[in-house]
Amino acid sequence: MFYPDHRVLGRRGTRHGAVTGACRRVDPPQRRVQRGPVLRGCGEDVGGLILRLRGAPATGPRPDADRADPADRDRRAVAQKRHRQFVAVIIDHDHGLNVLENREKATVLAYRKAAKASGLLATVEEVTTDMWDAYVEASREAFGEGVAITIDRFHVMKNFQDGLTAARRELQRGLSAEAKTRLKGSRWWVTNPENLREEDREPFARLRQEFPALGALWDQREGLRAIFEDRTMVTAEQGRKRLEGWMSEVRKLGLSALEKFCKTLTNGMGRIANYFGNRNSNGRTEGFNHGRRAILWRAWGMVNFKKFRLCVLDRFGRAKA
Numbered sequence: 001m002f003y004p005d006h007r008v009l010g011r012r013g014t015r016h017g018a019v020t021g022a023c024r025r026v027d028p029p030q031r032r033v034q035r036g037p038v039l040r041g042c043g044e045d046v047g048g049l050i051l052r053l054r055g056a057p058a059t060g061p062r063p064d065a066d067r068a069d070p071a072d073r074d075r076r077a078v079a080q081k082r083h084r085q086f087v088a089v090i091i092d093h094d095h096g097l098n099v100l101e102n103r104e105k106a107t108v109l110a111y112r113k114a115a116k117a118s119g120l121l122a123t124v125e126e127v128t129t130d131m132w133d134a135y136v137e138a139s140r141e142a143f144g145e146g147v148a149i150t151i152d153r154f155h156v157m158k159n160f161q162d163g164l165t166a167a168r169r170e171l172q173r174g175l176s177a178e179a180k181t182r183l184k185g186s187r188w189w190v191t192n193p194e195n196l197r198e199e200d201r202e203p204f205a206r207l208r209q210e211f212p213a214l215g216a217l218w219d220q221r222e223g224l225r226a227i228f229e230d231r232t233m234v235t236a237e238q239g240r241k242r243l244e245g246w247m248s249e250v251r252k253l254g255l256s257a258l259e260k261f262c263k264t265l266t267n268g269m270g271r272i273a274n275y276f277g278n279r280n281s282n283g284r285t286e287g288f289n290h291g292r293r294a295i296l297w298r299a300w301g302m303v304n305f306k307k308f309r310l311c312v313l314d315r316f317g318r319a320k321a
Contacts, residue, residue: 163261220253
């Protein structure tokens with residue numbers, strides 16, 4: 001259950017009073033006055049999704065405030081540089097179910113089997129997860145073939161965005177120095193058209209005409225996004241055929257970075273195509289993860305996993321000792 005009107009940590013408010021989501025150091029008045037609720041409303045219920053899985057980073061000890069580099073004072077930047085411990089966050093569409101100390105297959109599978117035997121997960125209908133193989137394999141072994149496993153569409157798009165960036169660099173390496181200069185600083189290739197600023201639309205259109213290979217790459221990106229947005233498809237088989245047709249067009253570009261993505265898409269095609277039959281995703285999980293990160297930010301990180309787990313379940317689920 002979400003608690004949008006309560007503080008996350010601290011006996012008398014937050015431990016250091018930082019603004020939720022702030023990326024830079026803030027002055028004392030901002031710390032005192034501009035505190036806000038950790039989360040906004042939960043949004044609409046997404047429907048029949050019963051269980052979701054996602055790996056999420058848990059940060060480490062409090063950073064050293066005396067370091068000279070300003071970036072080192074950013075709690076999130078320090079956490080990423082100095083400590084990367086991953087936990088498995090398991091939720092349903094109402095509240096958090098549990099936080100596991102790591103995301104290894106054995107850990108996830110043991111929890112899954114125990115929860116199924118206890119009745120907590122006895123009626124699971126679907127598991128939506130990212131592309132981490134351990135989650136998929138553990139879900140299949142625990143629940144069997146009768147439970148649908150869906151790979152989150154947003155993780156698929158993120159994987160493609162990474163491939164698109166690599167492909168764009170692959171194309172740009174073959175351009176002249178003058179052409180590279182004209183392309184320098186253009187970050188529109190991974191931006192949705194509706195999110196482009198009005199003043200950026202015309203320059204971006206000119207670049208696509210001037211560099212048709214890059215324009216074709218962007219067209220394929222929009223083609224993949226359109227497939228996931230097309231609500232006329234209501235079965236996994238329809239989605240599979242559209243994705244296979246898209247891959248045949250992408251391969252004509254002859255870019256190794258996109259070929260790698262196509263192999264990933266092919267390997268997970270069945271689970272990715274399940275999205276078109278139910279339209280469930282991990283979108284709501286991101287709101288849960290934002291609240292979980294807020295606990296770590298306000299506590300300057302936690303080294304005691306059990307305490308972190310209980311804090312998360314106290315705010316977003318049913319804590320158990």
